[in-house]
Amino acid sequence: MLSGDRVTLLLAKVVLTPLFIAAVTLAGRRWGPAVGGWLAGLPLTSGPVSVFLALEQGPGFAARAAVGTLAGLVGVACFCVVYARLSRTRSWTLATAAGIAAYLAGAALLSRVPLALGPTAGGTMAVNLLAFRCLPIIRGADGAPPAPRWDVPLRMAVATALVLLLTATAAVLGPKLSGLLSPFPVFATVLAVFTHRHAGAAATQQLLRGIVLGSFAFAGFFVVVAAALDRWEAAATYVVACASALVINVALRPLLASGRSQ
Numbered sequence: 246m247l248s249g250d251r252v253t254l255l256l257a258k259v260v261l262t263p264l265f266i267a268a269v270t271l272a273g274r275r276w277g278p279a280v281g282g283w284l285a286g287l288p289l290t291s292g293p294v295s296v297f298l299a300l301e302q303g304p305g306f307a308a309r310a311a312v313g314t315l316a317g318l319v320g321v322a323c324f325c326v327v328y329a330r331l332s333r334t335r336s337w338t339l340a341t342a343a344g345i346a347a348y349l350a351g352a353a354l355l356s357r358v359p360l361a362l363g364p365t366a367g368g369t370m371a372v373n374l375l376a377f378r379c380l381p382i383i384r385g386a387d388g389a390p391p392a393p394r395w396d397v398p399l400r401m402a403v404a405t406a407l408v409l410l411l412t413a414t415a416a417v418l419g420p421k422l423s424g425l426l427s428p429f430p431v432f433a434t435v436l437a438v439f440t441h442r443h444a445g446a447a448a449t450q451q452l453l454r455g456i457v458l459g460s461f462a463f464a465g466f467f468v469v470v471a472a473a474l475d476r477w478e479a480a481a482t483y484v485v486a487c488a489s490a491l492v493i494n495v496a497l498r499p500l501l502a503s504g505r506s507q
Contacts, residue, residue, distance in 0.1 A: 263401035313424020320351035
């Protein structure tokens with residue numbers, strides 16, 4: 246890749262990524278923890294990572310990484326279930342440590358398993374459905390507390406750092422491991438800890454249910470990328486992937502209301 250192209254891509258990573266994160270964060274802030282989690286479940290960092298991998302490493306690499314990203318959603322579901330269960334009786338520090346350990350254990354296990362698109366997509370959907378059904382619901386969840394001033398800048402910085410790190414190390418990690426690590430629950434952790442500390446276990450569990458529900462749209466995005474990126478133009482692939490994620494997310498949103506009413 247020419248040096249001018251590298252500079253352009255670097256600028257896109259450090260400018261477009263944080264702006265995207267800020268826009269989504271501000272758009273979701275007014276609707277409470279469940280909707281906030283639902284939006285956080287979208288591929289807010291993994292999507293940009295996939296685009297940059299396609300540009301820098303080629304469509305074939307990005308398509309294979311997309312299968313790994315689908316598998317990584319199993320770890321995200323594990324994080325959400327473990328954190329939600331522990332949030333009822335344990336501190337946020339223990340819940341965070343156990344949740345991240347569950348994610349890493351899932352990623353480590355799947356890194357040793359051959360991944361094909363069909364079985365990976367089906368297994369991921371099944372695990373997320375099971376996680377959504379297993380997540381506890383507690384009555385009386387309050388709305389999300391007022392966010393601190395550092396919240397949006399922190400998310401912007403973390404997202405940009407993750408995109409830069411994964412794209413810089415992709416050639417060393419390979420497509421499978423790059424994909425497995427790209428859905429690392431950065432936003433889920435930040436949101437869960439903040440909600441747990443300031444709004445309690447009930448709001449935290451609504452948040453995590455929303456994240457798991459948003460993961461179905463996340464999965465839809467990467468199913469399209471994995472299946473089509475080798476066959477279609479990259480721009481067309483990502484447009485269809487984004488449209489698929491939005492359609493799935495809108496279709497599933499009524500489940501948020503049913504979860505809050507229980």
